[in-house]
Amino acid sequence: MAKVTINGIEVEVDSSMTVLKAAEKLGIVIPTFCYHPRMDPAGSCRICAVELEDSKRVVMSCVTPVADGMRVLTESPKIHDARKTNLELLLLHHPLDCPVCDCGGECPLQNMSFAYGATETRFESHRNDEPEDIKSDVLVFNANRCILCGKCVRICDEIQDVHAIGFINRGFDTIIGPPLGKKLDCEFCGDCYEVCPTGAITDQFTRYKYRPWQLEKQQTTCAYCASGCQIFVETENEAIVRVTSREGVGPNEGSICAVGRFGFNHVQIPERFDTPYMRSLHRLVPATWEDVLPEITARLDLIRKKGTDRVAGLISTRVPMEDAYVFQSFFRKVLRSNMIDSGARFGFMNAALPLVSATGTLRPLVDHEDILKAKVILVIGTDPVAESNISGLFLKRAARKERAKLYVVDSEAITLSTRAKDHIRLLPGGEKLFVSVLNEEIARNGALSPDWTARKEELFKNWNVDPGAYQRLVNDLTSTETGIIVTGRKAYRNENGSSIMNSIVRLIGSLGWAGKVGSGLFLLPENANDLGVLMMGGTHEWLPGLINATDPSSKSRWESAWGRRLSYGNGGSLGDILKGIEAGQINALISLGENPLSHFPSGSKVRETLAKLDLLVVLDLFQNELSDMAHFVLPVSSSFERGGHFVSAEGFVQPIKATMAHWGESLPDWEILSKIAHGMGESLGFESLESITAEILRFLPDLVPSSRNGAHYQGPTGEITVPVMSKTPPHKADRESVSVKYAQWQSGTVSANGEVHPILGEGDFILALTKSLFHSGKMTLMDPNLMEIQSEGKIRINRQVARKRKIKKGERVTVRSSFGSCSMIAEPSSSVAEFEVLFPSHFANEVVLGLFPPDLAFDRETGVPVQHRVRVFLETQNPA
Amino acid sequence: MTLKTLLNNILFTEIAQGLKLTLKHMFKKKITVQYPHEKLTLADGYRGFIVHRRYENEQERCVGCDLCEAICPAKAIRVVGDIHPEFPERRYAKEYTLDFTRCIFCGFCIVACPVNALAMTKEFAHSSFTREGLIYSKDQLLALGDKCESESIAYLKVRNMWGAEDSGKEEGRYHFPPIPTINAGG
Secondary structure, three states: OOOEOOOOOOEEEEOOOEEHHHHHHOOOOOOOOOOOOOOOOOOOOOOOEEEEOOEEEEEOOOOOOOOOOOEEEOOOOHHHHHHHHHHHHHOOOHHHHHHHHOOOOOOOHHHHHHHHHHOOOOOOOOOOOOOOOOOOOOEOOOOOOHHHHHHHHHHHHHHHOOOOOEEEEEEHOOEEEEHHHOOOOOOOOOHHHHHHHOOOEEOOOOOOOOOOOHHHEEEEEEOOOOOOOEEEEEEEEEEEEEEEOOOOOOOOOOOOOHHHHHHHHHHOOOOOOOOEEEEEOOOHHHHHHHHHHHHHHHHHHHHHHOOOOOEEEOOOOOHHHHHHHHHHHHHHHHHOOEEEHHHHHHHHHHHHHHHHHHOOOOOOOOHHHHHHHHOOOEOOOOOOOOOOOHHHHHHHHHOOOOOEEEEEEEEHHHHHHHHHOOOOOOOOOHHHHHHHHHHHHHOOOOOOOHHHHHHHHHHHHHOOOOHHHHHHHHHHHHHOOEEEEOOOHHOOOOOOOHHHHHHHHHHHHOOHHOOOOOOOOEEEOOOOOOOHHOOOOOOEEOOOOOOEEEHHHHHHHHHHHHHHOOEEEEOHHHHHHHHHHHOOOOOEHHHHEEOOHHHHHHHHHHHHHHHHOEEEEEEOOOOOHHHHHHHHHEEEOOOOOOOEEEEEEOOOOEEEEEOOOOOOEEEEEEHHHHHHHHHHOOOOOOOHHHHHHHHHHHHHHHHOOOOOOOOOOOOOOOOOOOOOOOOOOOOOOOOHHHHHHHHOOOOOOOOOOOOOOOEEOOOOEEEEEEEOOOOOOHHHHOOOOHHHHHHOOHHHHHHHHHHOOOOOOEEEEEEEEEOOOOEEEEEEOOOOOOOEEEEEEEHHHHHHOOOOOOOOOOOOOOOOOOOEEEEEEEEEOOOO | OOOHHHHHHHOOOOHHHHHHHHHHHHOOOOOOOOOOOOOOOOOOOOOOOOEEOEEOOOOOOOOOOOOOHHHHHOOEEEEEEEEEOOOOOEEEEEEEEOOOOOOOOOHHHHHOOOOOOHHHHOOOOOOOOOEEEHEHHHHHHHHHHHHHHHHHHHHHHHOOOOOEEEEEEOOOOOEEEEEEEEOOOO
16 A cells, blocks of 8 residues: 555555556546556556656656655646647647537547647647548548547457557557558447547548537437447437447446447338338228227237137337336236247247246346456357457456456357467357266266267267367366356357257356356347346246246236236247147237247248238337238337336346437337227226336336446436446345255256257258347348448358358359258358358348248247258359 | 797797708708618628628538537527538538528627638628528528628628638638539539
């Protein structure tokens, strides 16, 4: 500890601290340009100068460590002169085009020049007239305005770990930009543009469209992935102009990804439904709510009187908790149907079911902070950077800055593999074997039965697993103090997803991590509110609070809570719903933003099945295959227009806010359902969103909103108060009860010769549908900004293989499977495995889905559709 | 009643006194202006209608910076900026509306303008049968500016705003990237 005196106030601080941080502790603000709390200090802008009283020297506070007995002045005539001179020098080449600069009005350089009165310069120089670099479709670099603080370069290196931009040239000619004057090619997170203290980096989407003082700022939660990023939506006249983040606020600590930052425009394009539509003479015609609601009500009323489970419901996992709660109440109370399912059924249920049966909760055992503290991290079956970008950032930081031993098990070289200690590059299809052998090895402490030994040998021989790396992984996992397994989409969307997730959950138990603080499983859901919708009982298995929906004793708990008898049927998942419709037992389907047609190939006859419905009501934002078939299409609010709460992957229950005006006549889902229920003469008892939240919290008090780094910002305009570190109530699962439950669950043994779903078809390659970094589901395909970043799906193929087969970049290739064929644009990539080809699932339209086996197959345990990969041949189209 | 007042009353002295002034003016030069047919010469710097100005190469000066909107005390101006369709590095006003029904002719917008794109003219009698007719778009303002170019220059000179920006000297108030020369009318 060191005692320092700053401006006459004595403070005792850690001796490793810098003067700047010591002053921050006292609440003294020292102006900075190049300092950034999450990065190493650079000391390049020379504006944080302070005076040492004893030696009368001027030093840079951001790089000077404190010393015992140090006496510092942060404001003095000498400091004032030093800063002013500095500003004059910074402004020497600065173009002073503030009126047209997007940063003008929120520019630290502008504010500082104003504060220090650096209006005239005593130096002779010329203004820079470098042309702007507008080659990139996303970011614009203006070398004239740059003050070379290096923040953008450092955030790209240290936080994002992407290394896309750097200093070019030397001396007066130094500029910032992508190397070799090329077009910028990076993750387009826009963090460089966020931290830039001048207007040197701006973005193409909002360029010249706003002035900062016109914008109204509101904090909300990003509705794309489950990282739970806190974003600031800035609107002018209730239309969204841009999305920004704020340093240190939220679980994301101020970083957001490309999708969150630029994907806001799809909610305000003319293609969006702005009025209800009703089918009349085989055409959908615009109608009013007054026409549509009584009609739906009357038809639903007739159908529900036929018996229980007559109406099926699908809910997207992008809706807030409150809407999911109303959705299931409406179905179970009013329609007496348990035929409900959520978008999580397309994959996440594979993970949720074993996890809930093992731990009793969907809340995670670990969060991002634990990732930073973990000694060993195993990333298996996921590409965190693409799936949940901010979790990916924490993993990068853990591996790079905190020196965690990172293991990546994946067929593809994902972004994290270059930071990994070992990248176990197994062949596609061997995932299930790998995790089950790993679990058995750890559970039996290495003493494998002959059956299992044979399987392990198979792993090394057939699936390309390096025995040395495998052994290192086993040793590290068993000997570590704290370890985390990260898994996600690739694991639970695998054709063996259910058993892979089962083995991974077992593995946590075998390692004894259930009871070990700081260790556990970090599961990356697909959508923003996968956890929330399931917690609210969005599927037939569970009532709100993950209580078994069919067991009479657990059902009676909700019956007494709601004060009414629940007389719904046994219910069923997506597969049962389709079967029920086919058999005529289900006559109506209400879909809240979920489109099953986009997941199944046309040969699977899902369209024909759905055509048998007497009533199909679709609540959605955009026209899609399902809405084309619908009898009624109802416009719903997007996540930017309504309130509610999302549950993030870390277990935080974070609010979303209405930030823009309602689009046309759109309404939130809960309001539409309440109105329909009201029309049927039943009241759900919800007058406002607050009343739903209140009811949820009354019955499930552990869902009290929580967040990291910052109380939620309240109020229409103005400054956001300094973030308060608040972590109560706990967002993580209760470790004690989880470890008790785990012990009960861990009883059975696993057979070495369990059933394996093979990858179907034949061909040289395995085609997998992956998640792209720049899209999220199919909704973002409607976003003009994100379509600018990535406008089409390209099939990624191993570079060497492409060379051998003479497939060039951008060339069209024919992809042929046993079930169909289609033409795709090839993109050779060094990260893809030799026997694999990858295609972004967002662009998987009917033609691409036609490559997949047409028969509907669902996992027996979890009801998740199993076709996720298929074997294909590649043929070049040009014979030359 | 005295004799004097009595005399005054009988002889209508007061009326005569009043008519004396009238009669005097009958022999003086007329000062009434027959307005629609005759017009006064207004001084340079008269705060009449606001116009948009162009550079010598016919290009509009306005950079769509929104400063006039920010300073306008009557909230009469609305600017929507965007990327220039021809020069992607330039900002321009996609929409510019000036509501003369709200304008109080204070001239703050002209002071705020960094490129001297705005000036006031001696036009004062633009009338319309509707309120909408007095909400001027950028094209209307530019057309009016073309019509009254000399007046707007005179305004800026008198108000001391004909500065470096227009004289072509290096040290302007602001420095923008050079504007590419384009043909007249482009």
